[in-house]
Amino acid sequence: MKKIALFAALLFSGVLFAQSTDINDYKYVVLPKHFDFLSEKNQYNMNDITKMLFEKKGFEVYFEGDEMPFELKMDKCKALYGDLLLDSKLLSTQITIVLKNCVDQEVFKSLEGKSKEKELRRAYYESLRDASKSLDATDYKFKGESATPHQASEEKAPVVQNRDNQLYAKPTSYGYELIDKSQKTVLKMYKTSQPDSYSAKMEDITGVVFKRDGSWVFEYYLNDEPVSQVLNIKF
Numbered sequence: 001m002k003k004i005a006l007f008a009a010l011l012f013s014g015v016l017f018a019q020s021t022d023i024n025d026y027k028y029v030v031l032p033k034h035f036d037f038l039s040e041k042n043q044y045n046m047n048d049i050t051k052m053l054f055e056k057k058g059f060e061v062y063f064e065g066d067e068m069p070f071e072l073k074m075d076k077c078k079a080l081y082g083d084l085l086l087d088s089k090l091l092s093t094q095i096t097i098v099l100k101n102c103v104d105q106e107v108f109k110s111l112e113g114k115s116k117e118k119e120l121r122r123a124y125y126e127s128l129r130d131a132s133k134s135l136d137a138t139d140y141k142f143k144g145e146s147a148t149p150h151q152a153s154e155e156k157a158p159v160v161q162n163r164d165n166q167l168y169a170k171p172t173s174y175g176y177e178l179i180d181k182s183q184k185t186v187l188k189m190y191k192t193s194q195p196d197s198y199s200a201k202m203e204d205i206t207g208v209v210f211k212r213d214g215s216w217v218f219e220y221y222l223n224d225e226p227v228s229q230v231l232n233i234k235f
Contacts, residue, residue, distance in 0.1 A: 019077055019101045023108050027142045028072055028079035029059040029099065037086035044121045046128065050084060050097075053132050057140055070222075074229070076165075077102040084128070092116050093123035097131045110134035169235045178233060187218065187231075 020026075031051055034041045042048055047063065054061045062068055062079075072078050080099040087094040093115045099108040113131025117123040167178040167186060175198055178187040189198035189209050196211035200218060207220025209231065216231040 019103045019105060021101065021105050021107050023080070023099065023138065023140055024143050026078065026080045026101075026107070027060055028069075029054045029061045029082050030079045031061060031063050031082045033063045033065065035084050035086075037084070037088075044124055046084070046124055049125075049128065050082065053097075053128075053135060054082065057135055057138070058142065059140075080107055087112065093120075093127050095124065095127040095131050097128075097135060108135070108138065165232045167231060167233050169233050176235075178231070 031047060031054075033047060035046060038044070038046060051061045051063070059080075060069075062072075080101060083098050083100075085096040085098055087096070094112040096112050097108070097110040098106065101107055110131040111134045113127040113129065113133075115123040115126035115130065117126055167180060169176040169189075170179055172188075174188075175191040176189040177185045178189065180186050187200055187202040187209070189200050192199060194210075198209045200207050200209040200220075202218075202220075205220050205222070207218055207227075209216060209218050211217070216233045218229045218231050220227055
């Protein structure tokens with residue numbers, strides 16, 4: 001049965017996974033709507049410009065809080081998370097572009113883009129444009145759907161645990177709502193006549209949630225293909 005990994009860690013029952021640090025393993029980039037060094041969202045259009053830089057490179061780019069593709073909703077580790085780092089000195093402004101994976105490992109870091117412009121807007125534009133040369137020089141080509149996080153071997157891969165996939169079960173009159181750490185309802189579970197078995201709905205997808213070998217599993221059909229996912233639920 002075809003499996004789609006769920007949420008950020010691809011982790012359950014104490015099994016740990018290593019996350020790829022190869023930029024070509026990633027199709028998506030997620031950016032903040034507000035960079036820390038700016039006083040407001042998208043000031044000087046810096047967020048929009050950064051988004052366009054990654055799109056030009058071939059990434060599919062979203063801002064935090066945007067509606068995400070289904071596969072990214074289900075597995076946050078399919079994306080890289082971008083940021084701009086500012087280093088302001090007396091006579092220059094320096095910006096660095098950084099991409100990290102879902103477990104905070106650095107996947108890409110540009111050379112510092114520099115500007116000696118005194119006016120902030122022009123200084124930010126020039127230093128970002130300079131930093132983007134490193135991104136332009138990167139030989140990026142998405143490898144495809146086969147490029148997914150892999151199980152770590154004890155000798156070669158760092159052991160990393162990520163709890164971003166934790167869901168919390170909120171009791172309701174009909175069963176449970178599964179809520180993520182942002183308090184957003186991800187999935188609704190409806191009681192059935194069978195113990196540890198629920199009909200389930202996630203947006204426009206319906207399926208069943210049941211307990212198998214001590215793990216909670218969500219099964220449904222996607223594009224006429226059966227999908228089985230392990231859920232990390234805390235009741």
